[in-house]
Amino acid sequence: MMTTSMAAGRHVSAFLAFVFMFTIAVFSSAQAEVKIQDVVSSKGVRAWLVEDYSVPIVSIRFAFRGGSTQDPAGKEGLANLMTGLFDEGAGDLDSDAFQLRLDDAGAEMSFSAGSDAVYGSMRMLAEQQDEAFALLRMAIQAPRFDVAPMNRIRDQIISGIQAAALDPATKGEVAWREAIYGKHPYARPDEGTAETLATIVPDDIRQFHARIFARGNLAVGVVGAIDAETLKRRLDELFGALAAEPALTPVERAEPRFAQQIDVASNLPQTTLQLAWPGIERKDPLFFAAYLMNNILGGGAFSSRLFEEVREKRGLTYGISSALVNRDYATALAIGTSTRSDRAAETLAIIRSEVAKMAAEGPTEAELDFAKRYVIGAYAINNLDSSGAIARTLVELQLDGLGIDYIERRAQLIDAVTLEDVKAVAKRLLSSEPAVMVLGPAISQGAVQ
Helix, strand or coil, X not given: CCCCCHHHHHHHHHHHHHHHHHHHHHHHHHHHHCCCEEEECCCCCEEEEEECCCCCEEEEEEEEECCHHHCCCCCCCHHHHHHCCCCCCECCECHHHHHHHHHHCCCEEEEEECCCEEEEEEEEEHHHHHHHHHHHHHHHHXXXXXXXXXXXXXXXXXXXXXXXXXXXXXXXXXXXXXXXXXXXXXXXXXXXXXXXXHCCCHHHHHHHHHHHCEHHHEEEEEEECCCHHHHHHHHHHHHCCCECCCCCCCCCCCCCCCCEEEEECCCCCEEEEEEEEECCCCCCCCHHHHHHHHHHHHHCXXXXXXXXXXXXXXXXXXXXXXEEEEECCEEEEEEEEEEEHHHHHHHHHHHHHHHHHHHHHCCXXXXXXXXXXHHHHHHHXXXXXXXXXXXXXXXXHHHCCCCCCHHHHXXXXXXXXXXXXXXXXXXXXXXXXXXXXXXXXCXXXXXXX
C-alpha cells in the first residue's frame, strides 16, 4: 500500500514527457540507420543482416521453430536441458576444453528454449570471428551431450525446480497454466519436473537435436562488422550441414479456457491477481488497433488507464500492466498486479470496471493519438538500442512472418489505425468473461464476478 502526492505526480509527468521526446529522437535516428539486407548462402541458408562498423563486434542470433512443445510426453524438460549443454563439449573438445577455447576467443555464447522455439546467440570480436564461428559451428552441428555434464546440468535444474516449488508464485503459475491450457503442451513447465528429467538419457537429447536443428525451420539475424559475402560463407559453415527439414511433431492449436476463477490459497500479505481475455493473431488486420487499445488500457505503463485508476488515484498497487500474449498456438490479453490482501476485492472490481468501460466505449481520440506517438517512438528503445537487441528483433520479425520492410512500414501501419478500429477490437476482445486467478486469501465469488 502506498500514497502519492501532487508533487510526485508532477515529477512523474515531467519525467514521462522527457522519456517520450527522447524515444522519438532515438527512433528517428535508429530507424535511419537500420538497413536490413536479405542474405542467402549458396546452400540456401537465409539471414537478415545489418552491417555496423561503429564497433568491431559481430552479434548473431538464431532460432529453430519447435521448443518445449516438442518435448515427448513423459520427458518434459528435454528441450531446456539440451540448451544447457551446448557449451559443455562439442566435436573433439570436452566441457573444460570447449569452455577454455570459448574464453580465449573472447566470445559469449548462449542457448535457451521457449515453448515455440530453441534460440541461440553469440557475440564476438570481429578480429576473432574465425575461432568464434568455429566453436559455434561445433556447438550447433556436433554437440557431445556427454553423461557427466548432462547429469550436472540436470541436477542444477532439479535443484531450481525444488527451490521454486516453495514459492507461492510458482504454485500460482502452475495452477494458471493448467487451468487455462488443460492438456495442451502450453500447460507443461518448460523446465520439466524432477520425475520427467530423471527419465532423460543422452540419446533422447541427440534425437531431439536431430529433429529440431534443421535449415527449414531456421531464422537468423546478424548485426555488426561483417559484410554480406563473408556472412554467406559463415552461414554455410554454421548451418549448411544440417538436415534440410525438421521432423516436428504436429501441435494442435490451444483453446484457452476463459470465464473461470482460479483460487490459489496463500497466507501472504500480498494478493496477486491475474486476468486473461481472448487475444488476437499477429496477422489479424486489427492487430495494431488491439495493440494501441492495450497500450491505453494497461500496456502504456505510467500513462495507462489501469495505472491511473489503480495506482495513482487509489494507491492500491506499486504496478499494474496489461499485455497482448502471442504464441504460436494461442493468444490472450492478460492483466497482472499485486495488492494488499484486504484490498484485493476492491482492486479486482476496479480492473473489471475499467475493462468493461473500454469494451463499451473504447478510448478517446486524444488517448489514441498519444498512444500512437508513444508506441512509434518507443520502438527504438525497446528493439533497436543495441546490436543484440537488433539481432533479436530481426529473428522475431522472421518468426512472425512480418517482412523485411516491417520496421519501415510500422509507423504507417500504426498511423492508419482509426478510432473506430480500436473501439471495434476493444468490444471484440473485452466483452467476454475473463479467466481470473487470485493468489492469496480467498475472495468471495461475488467480489470476483
